[in-house]
Amino acid sequence: VFVSNMLVQRYGRCGSVEHARRVFDSIPEKNFFSWVSLLGAYAANGRLDEAASVFNGMPEWNSVACTAMLVGYAQNGQLEKARGVFWSMKQRDVASWNAFLAVLVNEREDHRLLEARKLFETMPARDVVTWTTLLGAYAQRNHLFNTKELFDSMPARDLISCTAMLAAYEDSGDLRNASVVFKSMEERDIISCSALLAVYAQGGHLEQALKHYHSMPELNVISCTTMITVYSKNRLVNQAQQLFDSMPEHNLVSRTSMLCVFTLNDRLEEAKHEFDKMPEWN
RNA sequence: GCCGUGGAAAAUUC
Numbered sequence: 001v002f003v004s005n006m007l008v009q010r011y012g013r014c015g016s017v018e019h020a021r022r023v024f025d026s027i028p029e030k031n032f033f034s035w036v037s038l039l040g041a042y043a044a045n046g047r048l049d050e051a052a053s054v055f056n057g058m059p060e061w062n063s064v065a066c067t068a069m070l071v072g073y074a075q076n077g078q079l080e081k082a083r084g085v086f087w088s089m090k091q092r093d094v095a096s097w098n099a100f101l102a103v104l105v106n107e108r109e110d111h112r113l114l115e116a117r118k119l120f121e122t123m124p125a126r127d128v129v130t131w132t133t134l135l136g137a138y139a140q141r142n143h144l145f146n147t148k149e150l151f152d153s154m155p156a157r158d159l160i161s162c163t164a165m166l167a168a169y170e171d172s173g174d175l176r177n178a179s180v181v182f183k184s185m186e187e188r189d190i191i192s193c194s195a196l197l198a199v200y201a202q203g204g205h206l207e208q209a210l211k212h213y214h215s216m217p218e219l220n221v222i223s224c225t226t227m228i229t230v231y232s233k234n235r236l237v238n239q240a241q242q243l244f245d246s247m248p249e250h251n252l253v254s255r256t257s258m259l260c261v262f263t264l265n266d267r268l269e270e271a272k273h274e275f276d277k278m279p280e281w282n
Numbered sequence: 283g284c285c286g287u288g289g290a291a292a293a294u295u296c
Contacts, residue, residue: 002284009285036285043286067286098287105288132288139289142296163289170290194290201291225291232292257292264293282293 005033012041017050036065043072063089067096074103098129105137113137128154132161139168148177159187166195173202190216194223201226204233221247225254232261241270252280 004027011020020041027034035058042051055061055069066089073082086092086100097119104116120126120134131154138147151157151165162185169178178199185192193216200209209230216223224247231240244250244258255278262271275281 005284031284033285040285064286069286071286093286095287100287102287127287129288134288136288158288160289165289167290189290191290196290198291222291227291229292253292255292260293 001027001029001031001034005031005037008034008037008041012037012044015045017041017045017047032062032064035059036068039065039068039072043068043075046076048072048076048078061090063091063093063096067099070096070103071099074106079103079107094123094125094127094130097123097125098127098133101130102133105133105140113141128156128158128161131155132164135161135168136164139164142171144168144172144174159185159189159192163192163195166192166199170195170198170202173199175199175203175205190218190220190223193217194226197223197226197230201230201233204230206230206234206236219247221249221251221254225257228254228257228261232257232264235265237261237265237267252278252282256282 004023007023008020011017011023020038024030024034024038035054039051039054042048042054051069051072055065058065066085070082070085073079073085082100082103086096089096101116101119101123104112104119116134116137120130123130131150135147135150135154138150147165147168151161154161162181165181166178169181178196182188182192182196193212197209197212197216200212209227213223213227224243228240228243231237231243240258240261244254247254255274259271259274259278262268262274
């Protein structure tokens with residue numbers, strides 16, 4: 001059963017909903033995971049009616065199924081339906097509360113943030129995810145003071161919450177505070193390292209950025225792209241180009257960054273050339 | 283053992 005469930009999830013993730021359905025139908029003894037996996041497959045592909053009918057056809061509802069449905073509605077712009085699901089749930093665990101909090105926070109209007117804050121305060125239980133969700137909301141809106149305040153009052157921090165805080169320092173280029181956070185972390189990964197690199201990039205600190213970049217255990221498109229912007233800030237167009245040419249992989253953002261290095265440094269010919277090479281534009 | 287919630291890069295706006 002679990003092998004089939006995994007298949008359902010994988011098909012769902014790569015958009016082959018029909019395959020997911022077929023695998024699901026072939027499972028003789030479906031369990032919760034099978035149902036939720038199919039539900040998730042439909043929801044992830046924007047097929048809400050089908051997701052809803054899977055949901056309604058389930059033998060019983062638990063908080064995981066309801067939460068998946070709630071998120072499905074929200075991600076497809078149906079906020080009121082999401083809200084309806086949440087408040088009619090019989091059982092809510094932290095993850096359901098967190099999911100609903102994230103839904104509110106992702107609506108950009110300011111009154112949603114207030115609503116989110118109120119929800120946060122009325123929640124029966126909060127975990128790191130709860131705190132990080134709200135922290136991210138303040139960070140996204142550039143409310144650095146609130147972000148830091150929240151971070152400092154968190155009962156516990158983990159890799160992700162620290163990374164979110166680091167990322168919040170990027171806009172202001174607050175290297176001092178960012179370093180404090182980074183040093184305090186007991187665990188780091190490519191994402192947190194890239195977040196710190198982005199702070200260096202913001203301030204154009206070439207030496208430190210390079211040192212940090214070379215100490216990173218692993219690199220990917222994002223970290224390389226960030227390093228390119230460091231070079232760009234220092235008007236080191238050739239170095240940027242060298243890195244660009246040697247990186248293992250490109251995407252729309254990395255190509256756009258390289259393009260901007262050229263345009264911002266008055267090298268229009270090369271910009272045009274890069275532009276023409278791009279497989280897609282936005 | 284398999285499902286649902288939070289974190290990093292470009293330009294544009296602030």
